[in-house]
Amino acid sequence: MFKRIKPIIKKEIRQISRDRRTLAVLIFQPVFLLVMFGYALNFDVRHIAIAVYDEDKTEASRDFLNSFLHSEYFDLKYYLSSQSEINAMLDERKVWVVMVIPKNFSQKFLSGQEAKVQILVDGSNASQATTVAAYTNALVQSYSIKVLSDLFLRKRGMTLALPVDFRPRVWYNPELKSVKFLIPGLMAFILTITAVISTSLSVVREKERGTMEQIMVSPVKPVELIIGKTIPYVFMSLLTAYMILGIGYLLFDVVVKGSQFQLFFITLLYLFIALGAGLFISTLADTQQVAFQLSTIFGMLPTFLLSGFVFPIRNMPFAIQLVTMIVPARYFLVALRSIILKGSGIGAFWHQVVFLIVFGILINALSWVRMRKKRL
Amino acid sequence: MSEPAISVHNLTKKFHDFVAVNKVSFEVGKGEIFGFLGANGAGKSTTIRMLCGLLSSTSGTATVAGYDINEQPEKVKANIGYMSQKFSLYDDLTVRENIRFFGGIYGLRRAELKERLDWVVEMAGLKGREDSLAVELAGGWKQRLALGCAILHRPKIVFLDEPTGGVDPVSRRNFWELINKLSEQGTTVFVTTHYLDEAEYANRIMLIQAGEIIAGGSPKELKETHIKNPILEVECDKVVMAMEILQRQDWVIETTIFGTYLHTSVADESEGRERIRQTLAENNISVKRMDRIVPSLEDVFIYLIEKGPQAGKAQVG
Ligand SMILES: Nc1ncnc2c1ncn2[C@@H]1O[C@H](COP(=O)(O)OP(=O)(O)O)[C@@H](O)[C@H]1O
Numbered sequence: 182m183f184k185r186i187k188p189i190i191k192k193e194i195r196q197i198s199r200d201r202r203t204l205a206v207l208i209f210q211p212v213f214l215l216v217m218f219g220y221a222l223n224f225d226v227r228h229i230a231i232a233v234y235d236e237d238k239t240e241a242s243r244d245f246l247n248s249f250l251h252s253e254y255f256d257l258k259y260y261l262s263s264q265s266e267i268n269a270m271l272d273e274r275k276v277w278v279v280m281v282i283p284k285n286f287s288q289k290f291l292s293g294q295e296a297k298v299q300i301l302v303d304g305s306n307a308s309q310a311t312t313v314a315a316y317t318n319a320l321v322q323s324y325s326i327k328v329l330s331d332l333f334l335r336k337r338g339m340t341l342a343l344p345v346d347f348r349p350r351v352w353y354n355p356e357l358k359s360v361k362f363l364i365p366g367l368m369a370f371i372l373t374i375t376a377v378i379s380t381s382l383s384v385v386r387e388k389e390r391g392t393m394e395q396i397m398v399s400p401v402k403p404v405e406l407i408i409g410k411t412i413p414y415v416f417m418s419l420l421t422a423y424m425i426l427g428i429g430y431l432l433f434d435v436v437v438k439g440s441q442f443q444l445f446f447i448t449l450l451y452l453f454i455a456l457g458a459g460l461f462i463s464t465l466a467d468t469q470q471v472a473f474q475l476s477t478i479f480g481m482l483p484t485f486l487l488s489g490f491v492f493p494i495r496n497m498p499f500a501i502q503l504v505t506m507i508v509p510a511r512y513f514l515v516a517l518r519s520i521i522l523k524g525s526g527i528g529a530f531w532h533q534v535v536f537l538i539v540f541g542i543l544i545n546a547l548s549w550v551r552m553r554k555k556r557l
Numbered sequence: 558m559s560e561p562a563i564s565v566h567n568l569t570k571k572f573h574d575f576v577a578v579n580k581v582s583f584e585v586g587k588g589e590i591f592g593f594l595g596a597n598g599a600g601k602s603t604t605i606r607m608l609c610g611l612l613s614s615t616s617g618t619a620t621v622a623g624y625d626i627n628e629q630p631e632k633v634k635a636n637i638g639y640m641s642q643k644f645s646l647y648d649d650l651t652v653r654e655n656i657r658f659f660g661g662i663y664g665l666r667r668a669e670l671k672e673r674l675d676w677v678v679e680m681a682g683l684k685g686r687e688d689s690l691a692v693e694l695a696g697g698w699k700q701r702l703a704l705g706c707a708i709l710h711r712p713k714i715v716f717l718d719e720p721t722g723g724v725d726p727v728s729r730r731n732f733w734e735l736i737n738k739l740s741e742q743g744t745t746v747f748v749t750t751h752y753l754d755e756a757e758y759a760n761r762i763m764l765i766q767a768g769e770i771i772a773g774g775s776p777k778e779l780k781e782t783h784i785k786n787p788i789l790e791v792e793c794d795k796v797v798m799a800m801e802i803l804q805r806q807d808w809v810i811e812t813t814i815f816g817t818y819l820h821t822s823v824a825d826e827s828e829g830r831e832r833i834r835q836t837l838a839e840n841n842i843s844v845k846r847m848d849r850i851v852p853s854l855e856d857v858f859i860y861l862i863e864k865g866p867q868a869g870k871a872q873v874g
């Protein structure tokens with residue numbers, strides 16, 4: 182059996198290494214995405230100048246402020262002593278944000294009621310204001326405090342009262358987590374792209390060229406062909422995955438806290454699904470173009486949008502949340518974050534593992550059945 | 558020699574409601590060059606793909622090298638070589654790498670592979686170009702390399718699907734010489750083509766049209782069975798007009814334009830000559846030349862195709 186698989190592997194590796202453009206994309210894409218996501222976060226909204234008007238002036242309010250200002254996102258520039266100073270702060274662009282802590286803050290907070298703070302953001306640059314508002318909201322919300330955000334427009338008469346459920350969305354990292362949080366997501370995303378797209382394209386290319394028929398009339402069995410074709414992509418995808426971890430370590434000090442073995446196992450399991458999906462797509466598509474489109478629609482987009490990589494699942498509409506249940510990347514991501522960031526063992530994510538195994542068997546069985554039926 | 562290399566009985570393939578191959582039956586003897594002729598879309602590739610085990614048949618049976626195509630596809634595969642219509646090679650691999658790959662999946666051992674590699678390179682005239690990428694090869698070379706890759710494992714039967722499509726005439730000639738050599742060595746060659754003139758190279762021919770076989774036999778048999786009347790080649794001016802006039806005469810059996818000449822079939826040669834000359838002269842068309850010709854297979858096919866599927870059915874065997 183291996184005798185016939187070996188020439189297929191060799192051929193596949195040759196073809197991959199000769200396709201310079203794809204190779205470059207495969208190598209530079211992770212680097213590019215990681216740097217883009219990582220630095221976009223780190224540079225855009227750090228050290229925002231903020232002024233605070235603390236009417237409460239209690240231990241609780243100071244405590245809250247401390248925790249808030251402790252992050253590197255905000256720099257406390259002014260400590261205001263009267264309401265009248267607020268407008269000048271924003272008008273003269275001394276600060277981006279003014280936070281007002283009302284008198285009854287500690288009383289409400291300590292009695293378990295909903296405490297409120299007011300946040301005023303310079304709205305002269307709408308997109309930046311949204312970003313800043315979102316960050317502020319997110320940070321404050323982590324303190325379980327209801328925020329009244331106001332975009333402060335400098336022109337008189339245009340002061341804008343925001344609707345109550347004003348929830349600005351930020352494209353990258355809306356959860357305000359550090360770049361570390363993005364690395365597992367990026368791994369899932371890139372593994373999906375390399376595995377699904379490159380397997381489906383490589384199979385469909387053979388169909389297009391007619392070499393698939395040539396192989397099918399040889400004594401090579403379909404299973405041998407598939408093993409031979411996927412092994413190189415497994416290696417390539419693993420290489421990419423570890424490259425992301427490497428870059429994450431070099432640029433952002435991300436270290437794998439949990440077990441390397443479990444990380445390897447879960448990655449391999451996810452690859453099993455991704456390659457199965459790639460094969461399944463190749464049974465549906467007859468041209469590389471169609472294969473690429475299908476891979477994008479059923480592989481890349483759900484992984485990007487519905488896995489919790491960029492957009493937190495719990496903020497999604499309920500119907501969409503249901504859809505995310507069948508996105509394998511969602512489960513992979515939970516497991517990856519557990520291993521890499523929290524260092525938890527398999528006990529913390531065995532649900533996810535079970536789901537991934539089931540999904541992997543299903544998708545591979547499905548593509549197997551389709552392949553037999555069509556004789557490729 | 559008793560058992561045929563390929564034996565096909567009522568083989569049928571339907572794609573949904575469309576019948577691509579309709580109850581096709583024929584036999585191919587060992588070592589024969591069997592020409593499978595038909596226009597584009599006639600069902601040649603579909604038939605060949607069923608015989609190679611690439612496509613399942615809707616009904617009917619066939620044995621290839623003594624094995625049933627539906628029951629023992631693996632055995633069939635072990636005994637055949639197949640060259641698809643597209644000269645399927647890996648464009649991004651070199652000549653040598655292509656040969657090694659196909660040798661590898663056929664399980665050739667190292668020493669044997671080396672020997673076959675030299676043989677293919679020699680046969681395809683690719684000496685010195687072993688390290689060129691397949692994509693850089695011109696049609697004729699690509700075609701011979703594809704053939705070489707299909708027969709690396711010395712199959713008893715080779716299926717060639719339009720191997721001469723899109724190749725220049727010189728390469729086509731060379732290719733048929735290669736096919737002849739293979740046949741001399743005892744290999745059965747099943748070859749499809751839509752070039753009618755290539756049929757002469759085959760030992761036996763089947764003509765397929767719209768999924769049905771309309772005639773079959775050796776080139777000689779075909780000519781004798783279907784063309785009993787003399788054919789006169791007429792060179793004259795206003796060919797189209799001349800054809801229309803002759804077609805209206807009840808003593809003309811058949812007349813068609815062949816290039817810039819007319820091929821006219823009549824019951825009797827000398828009487829026909831006289832009448833053609835006379836009729837055309839009455840219409841102010843001057844005849845430059847008129848010769849009796851040996852009918853080519855093209856004449857036969859054109860005759861058969863014009864008559865439609867029922868024409869040659871009685872002769873199919
Ligand atoms: N997979 C398929 N699905 C539907 N129709 C097909 C398929 N393959 C071939 N056909 C149809 O069957 C007929 C015969 O095709 P084919 O065997 O390729 O003809 P040939 O090789 O003689 O040119 C054509 O009309 C073609 O459109």
Ligand SMILES: [Mg+2]
Nearest residue numbers: 601602642719
């Ligand atoms: Mg064809």
